Amino acid sequence: MGTVLKTKDLTKKYENRVVVDNLNISIEEGEVFGLLGPNGAGKSTTMNMICGIVKPTLGSVEFCGKDFDKYRKELTVELGYIPQELAIHGNLKAWENVELFTSLYGIRGAELKKRIDESLEYVGLLEKKNDYAKTFSGGMKRRLNIACAIGHHPDLLIFDEPTVGIDPQSRNFILEKIRESNKNGATVIYTSHYMEEVEAICTRIAIMDNGKVIATGTSEELKKMVVDDTSSITLEEVFLTLTGKKLRDY
Amino acid sequence: MIRYLIKNNFKLMMRSATNILLYIVTPVILVALLSSAFNDLLQKYETNGSIKAGYIINTDDTDVKTKLLTEQVKTAANENDIILIEYPECDVEKKIMEEDLAGFVVFEKDGKYTVYQNGERKYEAKALDYLIDSVDKRIAQFMLDAYRSDVPPEVNIGVEHPQYMKPIEASDYYGIVEVVYFGWCAVVCGAGIFTAEKKYHIGKKLKVSGLSELQLFLGKFIPMLLVVSISSLLTAGITILLFGVHWGSPLISALIVVMSAAAATAFGLMFYNITENVVVTIIAVFAVVWVAGFTGGSFETYMLSTQPQVLKEISPIYHINRALTELSCMGHSDYTLSAFTYCITIMLVSASVAVAAGYIRGRNGE
Numbered sequence: 001m002g003t004v005l006k007t008k009d010l011t012k013k014y015e016n017r018v019v020v021d022n023l024n025i026s027i028e029e030g031e032v033f034g035l036l037g038p039n040g041a042g043k044s045t046t047m048n049m050i051c052g053i054v055k056p057t058l059g060s061v062e063f064c065g066k067d068f069d070k071y072r073k074e075l076t077v078e079l080g081y082i083p084q085e086l087a088i089h090g091n092l093k094a095w096e097n098v099e100l101f102t103s104l105y106g107i108r109g110a111e112l113k114k115r116i117d118e119s120l121e122y123v124g125l126l127e128k129k130n131d132y133a134k135t136f137s138g139g140m141k142r143r144l145n146i147a148c149a150i151g152h153h154p155d156l157l158i159f160d161e162p163t164v165g166i167d168p169q170s171r172n173f174i175l176e177k178i179r180e181s182n183k184n185g186a187t188v189i190y191t192s193h194y195m196e197e198v199e200a201i202c203t204r205i206a207i208m209d210n211g212k213v214i215a216t217g218t219s220e221e222l223k224k225m226v227v228d229d230t231s232s233i234t235l236e237e238v239f240l241t242l243t244g245k246k247l248r249d250y
Numbered sequence: 251m252i253r254y255l256i257k258n259n260f261k262l263m264m265r266s267a268t269n270i271l272l273y274i275v276t277p278v279i280l281v282a283l284l285s286s287a288f289n290d291l292l293q294k295y296e297t298n299g300s301i302k303a304g305y306i307i308n309t310d311d312t313d314v315k316t317k318l319l320t321e322q323v324k325t326a327a328n329e330n331d332i333i334l335i336e337y338p339e340c341d342v343e344k345k346i347m348e349e350d351l352a353g354f355v356v357f358e359k360d361g362k363y364t365v366y367q368n369g370e371r372k373y374e375a376k377a378l379d380y381l382i383d384s385v386d387k388r389i390a391q392f393m394l395d396a397y398r399s400d401v402p403p404e405v406n407i408g409v410e411h412p413q414y415m416k417p418i419e420a421s422d423y424y425g426i427v428e429v430v431y432f433g434w435c436a437v438v439c440g441a442g443i444f445t446a447e448k449k450y451h452i453g454k455k456l457k458v459s460g461l462s463e464l465q466l467f468l469g470k471f472i473p474m475l476l477v478v479s480i481s482s483l484l485t486a487g488i489t490i491l492l493f494g495v496h497w498g499s500p501l502i503s504a505l506i507v508v509m510s511a512a513a514a515t516a517f518g519l520m521f522y523n524i525t526e527n528v529v530v531t532i533i534a535v536f537a538v539v540w541v542a543g544f545t546g547g548s549f550e551t552y553m554l555s556t557q558p559q560v561l562k563e564i565s566p567i568y569h570i571n572r573a574l575t576e577l578s579c580m581g582h583s584d585y586t587l588s589a590f591t592y593c594i595t596i597m598l599v600s601a602s603v604a605v606a607a608g609y610i611r612g613r614n615g616e
Binding site: 053072076081083089090099100106108112149 | 251252253255261450451452454455
């Protein structure tokens with residue numbers, strides 16, 4: 001197993017405010033890597049820099065051993081980004097939304113049609129392929145959001161809080177699909193505020209605060225940083241111990 | 251790579267009821283209202299027979315430029331039912347009132363001239379002004395051509411039938427200019443997509459896929475152009491059926507309408523890429539287009555408008571309106587070339603600025 005993603009001294013400054021400060025993380029092939037942090041910790045900015053949406057002030061992102069900025073055209077096809085927002089067009093049908101985003105990676109014709117059906121089937125929306133996205137429930141839109149990001153078969157899936165505001169059934173379905181994608185060989189980066197979700201699916205977790213990674217390890221390793229008896233503490237308590245209970249008003 | 255982006259953006263725009271309302275229903279209603287409101291005005295303008303005007307020459311016989319202009323104006327006036335009477339040195343305003351002249355031309359040194367217009371004979375005075383302006387422009391063009399080709403200028407420059415003010419029906423005029431005007435509001439048809447891309451962070455996902463700024467620009471420009479062009483041509487078709495609007499030279503007219511839509515689309519996208527704010531973009535574009543339409547004859551017919559000629563000439567809409575109107579009533583227009591030139595220039599400059607703005611924003615990591 002090799003390193004899929006590595007950040008080297010990744011830094012982002014907005015005027016005088018350092019949002020991400022010399023971040024060095026490394027994600028191995030086949031991992032489900034959880035990124036936790038309070039609001040304003042720098043998680044989204046880190047995700048945006050990894051995806052190439054935001055340019056780092058300093059440092060670099062290495063993807064499969066290659067500089068992402070330099071080989072972006074070649075590497076971007078290996079990346080599937082599922083944003084926190086429902087990045088779909090309500091006035092397009094489900095299949096048209098998947099077609100739009102999958103085609104951006106150079107897939108066309110019969111192969112594109114096959115991938116559209118495959119992606120919709122994967123998220124359980126094949127029967128609704130001809131329905132407009134605006135008629136979908138919150139959970140269905142979340143699933144469609146995922147279908148739009150997996151049609152080009154990326155090796156690295158980045159989920160930015162994919163279960164916000166949906167019912168337990170839809171949440172369970174999405175988590176199952178993330179596990180399934182991981183079993184099928186995809187490496188996953190996952191952010192969420194739901195600690196039990198992170199604990200359930202992530203093989204390794206990093207906790208960020210004030211733009212820095214303050215702890216990394218498995219759920220057990222993180223708990224051991226706080227107490228010896230890991231059965232007496234939850235991941236949420238570890239998180240609060242490490243980041244503090246002070247409200248973050250960003 | 252962006253074929254499907256163009257296709258789906260096109261679908262999104264075609265499914266918007268606002269676009270159909272703005273580009274098809276509203277212009278058709280406006281054509282009906284304006285042509286009925288201005289029908290009397292244009293008919294009055296048409297029925298005027300010969301126009302009587304005076305002139306004096308305030309320079310000596312050695313002034314070749316003025317002599318050439320005077321001769322050509324006299325020839326053109328003669329061929330267009332304008333009676334030009336030479337007067338000795340006099341009080342021009344007094345003379346206009348005494349002789350009930352439509353206007354008065356004072357030819358000065360080096361081909362300069364001043365046209366005085368009789369406020370009581372507004373339409374005839376405008377016709378006189380229009381004729382002299384047309385002749386003056388033809389002489390200037392002739393001089394330029396002669397200078398470039400090293401051929402000595404001939405005295406007869408052949409202003410044979412300037413057909414300066416051939417009558418045009420109100421329905422034809424407004425049927426044409428309203429299609430052009432609404433085409434210039436092209437930015438509205440992309441507003442839904444701009445909003446969705448921003449609100450739902452779809453733009454972010456497009457960026458993740460590694461599309462270049464040019465591809466992102468074309469992904470919006472092409473479908474917007476298609477929607478505005480199709481809607482404009484459809485509106486033109488509807489107004490032909492409903493009001494019998496005459497479009498001259500269908501192919502050239504259609505091409506001018508499409509080029510006008512292309513310029514308008516690129517212009518709107520440029521504002522959006524600079525501001526990244528839909529509301530500010532729409533307000534700014536509407537303000538610029540309203541001014542250009544106001545001076546360019548979208549509301550008041552450009553032939554009768556009191557706007558200074560120099561202001562009219564600045565407006566791209568004036569060149570487009572005039573080219574299309576003259577194609578409709580005369581079958582040809584000296585403004586066709588300038589209309590195309592204006593549209594192509596605006597399109598290329600706006601597109602370059604739009605792509606550069608997107609690139610700078612991306613480089614700064616915004």
